[in-house]
Amino acid sequence: MKITAILFLLVSGCVSFAGHLGYIFPAGGRAGETVEVLIGGQGNWGCNDIYTGTDKIRSVHYDRIVNVPFLYTSQREYYRKYLREKHFNRPIPPKPEKQDDWRKNKMLDEIDNLSPVQMNLLLRALYTRPNPLQISPSIGQKTIIKIAIAPDTKPGVYYLRLMGRGVITNPVPFMVGTAPEIQEQGYRPPYIKKEIPEFTLPASVNGQIRPGETDEYKVRLKAGTRCYFKLYGRFFKPYVGDGVPGFFQPILELRDEKGKQVAIAERTGVEIDPLLTCTAPADGVYTLLVRDSLYRGREDFVYRIDCGTGTAPQDTVACALPELPRKVYLPGMSVTEPVLITGVLASGQKVDIRFSGKKGEVKVFETFARRIGSTLDTVLRLYAPDGKLLAENDDTTPEVLAGNAMHFADSHLMVTLPVEGDYRLEMADRADEAGKFFLRIDRPRPDFQLLVTPSGLESIRGNSVSATLFIIKKEGFNAPIQLALSGSKLAKLTGNTLVPPGVTQMPLSIYEPGNRKGFAPEILRLSGTAKTSDGNLVRYATAADPAMQAFAYTHYITAPEFLHTSLWRVPGSVYPGALPKEVKIPCGKTKVLTFRAYSLPANAEFSAPKMPDAPAWLKADTPEIVSKDTKKRITTLKITIHIAADAPADADIVQALQLPFQYVTVSKDKQSRTRKSALPLPAMRIKTERINK
DSSP states (O other), X not given: OOHHHHHHHSSOSSSOOOOEEEEEESOEEETTOEEEEEEEEESOTTEEEEEOSSTTEEEEEEEEEXXXXXXXXXXXXXXXXXXXXXXXXXXXOOOOSOOTTOOOOHHHHTGGGOOHHHHHHHHHHHHOOOOGGXXXXXXXXXXXXXEEEOTTOOSEEEEEEEEESSOBOOOEEEEEESSOXXXXXXXXXXXXXXXXXXXXXXXXXXXXXXXXOOEEEEEEEOTTOEEEEEEESTTTOOOOTTSSSSSOOEEEEEEOTTSOEEEEESOBTTBSSOEEEEEOSSSEEEEEEEEETTSOOOTTOEEEEEEEESSOOOOOOOOOOOOOOEEEOOTTEEOOSSEEEEEEEOTTOOEEEEEEEOTTXXXXXXXXXXXXXXXXXXXXXXXXXXXXXXXEEOOOOOSSOBSSOSXXXXXXXXXXXXXXXXXXXXXXXXTOOOEEEEEEEEOOOOEEEEEEEOSEEEEETTEEEEEEEEEEEETTOOOOEEEEEESOSSOEEESOOEEOTTOSEEEEEEEEOTTOOSOOXXXXXXXXXXXXXXXXXXXXOEEEEEEEETTTEEEEEEOSOEEEEEEOOOSOBOOTTSSOSEEEEETTOEEEEEEEEESOOTTOEEOOOBOTTOOTTEEEOOOEEEEEETTTTEEEEEEEEEEOTTSOXXXXXXXXXXXXXXXXXXXXTSOEEEEEEEEEOOOEEEEEEOOOO
């Protein structure tokens, strides 16, 4: 089937067609080498290249979608025997005469020239039957790529996406190192002896944990060698939607030649991925073991271990601390705000700070501990001048779960002081841990953050595409935010571009004209500007992609860039400015909007509009065709929007509408076919108002 035909089979012509990238194995490579990787994902049919944000890491061979064979008994037995005899350099058996149930497959046709990754897939298909309980459609589609890493590539973490003609996936981390690369043995049929990879330090070890599996590696160490093994597992896939717990929990263990445990690591501080450090007690060949804590396993339980001597490199923790006067904590100290107090909390210790306040003053108390990599789980308690507990806060769970954190252990209090006097602030740790902290005592500083999803936006030329914008508000912020888009010569915001004061989530429409050349992705920058008592605030949106954890929780995994590309045109488009950016509708009334659409099929039939996340009091009728200009291919439409009588007065929301339609095409051989598409309308601000009787 041609790519152009695939477009018409998709559910809607105005939504993102993004595929999904689930895992990359191996999850990295050595600078100056070419590595063949297996990628598991879903919906990546249009992809034929990779995007990493640098020309230092590029694809030199792309095997689009690998069709792994499922064979019936006779064909399966023949190819098992074929590969076994070939392995021992014995005569190849002839094919049986009866091949009625044999399946045609490219991998079987090229069986003598398969790459190591292809052969590993074939062997697993021949010797294991898939367990439906372990199959995940989100990683079921296989792609094989050879990636060339330039010799001068800087070691570190890069983010790899699959891309094609207007298609781009979510990013997945890909690590580049300088040490020799070690990889676990692939699938081993019964006639191949088990081989445990052996290495010396330094090295980068790559593997996958499958159900019930424990991976083993041999490492030669000399007595007195201080060594480290830093495993990255959950780092590559922070959340698993169809598993409990909803993430990979790797365990590292080192044993000596007699099988005695030398060291074991289950995590690094509060991080799930473990760091194992030890001093080798004697010369010898040690065994490094990797497994899941519950002996679970699946294809996307991918890991990479940085192995070296000396002190393990520390992963940097990015946390912007407020620019306030700093003081070092002293027991029982008195302060005047604003101030940022720094110190180290000992196990079982409490921080005790005093300050004076006036009646009606609003004070903010905030801890920075977990966000800077500390193990502290802080709790704040504010005591009034009479000694009574006035306010308390343990954790601050945000409205939007963004990033890899699952426990938001830092505390935040915003309190209006009831009387004038001397107050006491106490900070403690829930688990009596020890660790570094920063404590902010300040006035409220209204602020906001922007999060836009998906991180790879695919629009259709001549139309707008909708993204979702989350507005995370802090310390009483409630001002309107003006949005702006930069980074593209063609793409621009359309429809409503103002975030109303009470809105925390809204659709965002980006329009792509039809005169772009090529499909190369562009890096967009979305900014928001708001006026506050502290002056104008300008904040740039962080791109992210949704991921589910343990069947229940939706997180947004942040991405390094907000990318945009475009697909071909599809039938029907609405140009910017065709509809008002804002409409006011009285409660219990309707509003008729008339607009023009271009290049609609002559036999297009509309159905009920789709309004994602619309409130119950907002409805819209099926669009009606008012007139057609067949020569100019212009169709005038009208749509009626209803506001329920019980709608809240003075509601202020932003809504995007999608108008599904179907039409019939007739092929050259006179075969008719019903196709589906949709007409996207730019995001519109809808305000309700109460009618005064």
